[in-house]
Amino acid sequence: MKPKDILILIVLGMCGGTIYLLPYMKYYFFNQMVESTGTSGQALGYLVTMFAIACLFVLLPGGILADRLSSKKCIFWSLISTTALTVIYGLTYQSYTLSLFIWFLLAFSTIFLAWPAIMKTVRTVGGERTSTAYSIYYASNGLTGALAGYITIKVYSVVTEHYVASGFFWSVMVSAIANGGMAFLLLYLLRDVKETIGDKSGKLPTLQDSYSVMKMPVIWFIAIVMFCTYSLYVGMTFFTPYLTAVFRVSDETSGTLSLVRSYVFMSITPFTGLIADRWMKSSLKWFTVATPIVIVCLIALISVRENADMIIPVMFLTMIAAFFVCTLYASMFSIMSECRIPMEIAGTAIGLVSIFSYTPDIIIQPLFGYFVDSKQYFLIFIMLAAMGALSVLSCILLLRNKAQNIPEPTTT
The missing domain is CATH 1.20.1250.20 (MFS general substrate transporter like domains)
Incomplete structure (x- = not known):
């Protein structure tokens, strides 16, 4: 580049x-x-x-x-x-x-x-x-x-x-x-x-071409991956009340960890992007590696519950999970290119998947807020782990579709 x-x-x-x-x-x-x-x-x-x-x-x-x-x-x-x-x-x-x-x-x-x-x-x-x-x-x-x-x-x-x-x-x-x-x-x-x-001949896509995007199965699997990934990203913000309420971590410490999770980790995601592009040659493959790591961390947090002696391991687990979630969030739109979504309808595809990928702001935020109020953090982690599993399954199906050398999706 x-x-x-x-x-x-x-x-x-x-x-x-x-x-x-x-x-x-x-x-x-x-x-x-x-x-x-x-x-x-x-x-x-x-x-x-x-x-x-x-x-x-x-x-x-x-x-x-x-x-x-x-x-x-x-x-x-x-x-x-x-x-x-x-x-x-x-x-x-x-x-x-x-x-x-x-x-x-x-x-x-x-x-x-x-x-x-x-x-x-x-x-x-x-x-x-x-x-x-x-x-x-x-x-x-x-x-x-x-x-x-x-x-x-x-x-x-x-x-x-x-x-x-x-x-x-x-x-x-x-x-x-x-x-x-x-x-x-x-x-x-x-x-x-x-x-x-428009396409290679300069012809602009028609409304029929744009709406045909909705008929592409690959678009819906991409939407699932993005929905799950953004849910994980939103869920990451609930690590802060989890650490302060359950493990009595100070507001200053939890706030500092939140800044690291939100900004420091995001600032180094270009390096994992290079790994996905140069080494793995696939964003989807990176998702199938990074997402299971997040799932393992979440399952570990579920098993710990409220054991005060585990405060250091718990903080470590939240940071590891947050780092990999940031790498997933930062590269999730690259999946569309790998799945050969034509550039001439990329705007339509982005608009469509974004409707679903960002609905966690409307659904997940209030639901998880209720879990926080009732101190049922384990339910948050269970739901996030399930989201991660669904994302991995969708990525595997997308990789299988890619491996079959199916012709590039058309808009007709």
């Missing part, structure tokens, strides 16, 4: 890390948002719910359109429109009704065309090394999100010391400036990237 390609992937990751700053602002700026907007935590939760529900409806049509439009332009105008919405929110954040409407519109500016276009561009730039490419993207994405979140908090702290009323506005402007800057930087870097719009 050329240095310029790596730079493009890093900047794409930075775009992905900045474009979602506002929709998910409550996750890193909760107390400040409650104080500045005069709303409650529940009200902020409704903003994310509004965004998530709208996303489910725009993913597929957005993917279909992304196959017919320039990915460069899709990403550029998505960043610009997100910048505009961010500025509007910064000026009107005290109106909760308008905030709900803005979060609804954010689904269009950040997901509708941006998501399939970004994922499709990563695949284009990555070429045959898609696992490495997606790992670089997610590493950059995570680190950018962490840095931008830190800057946002710092700006709020500094400004409110002198101008209390302006602190929140300028914190929101951090996101606006980041999105606007990334838009023009990416447009410059992507000027020489050759895009795939």
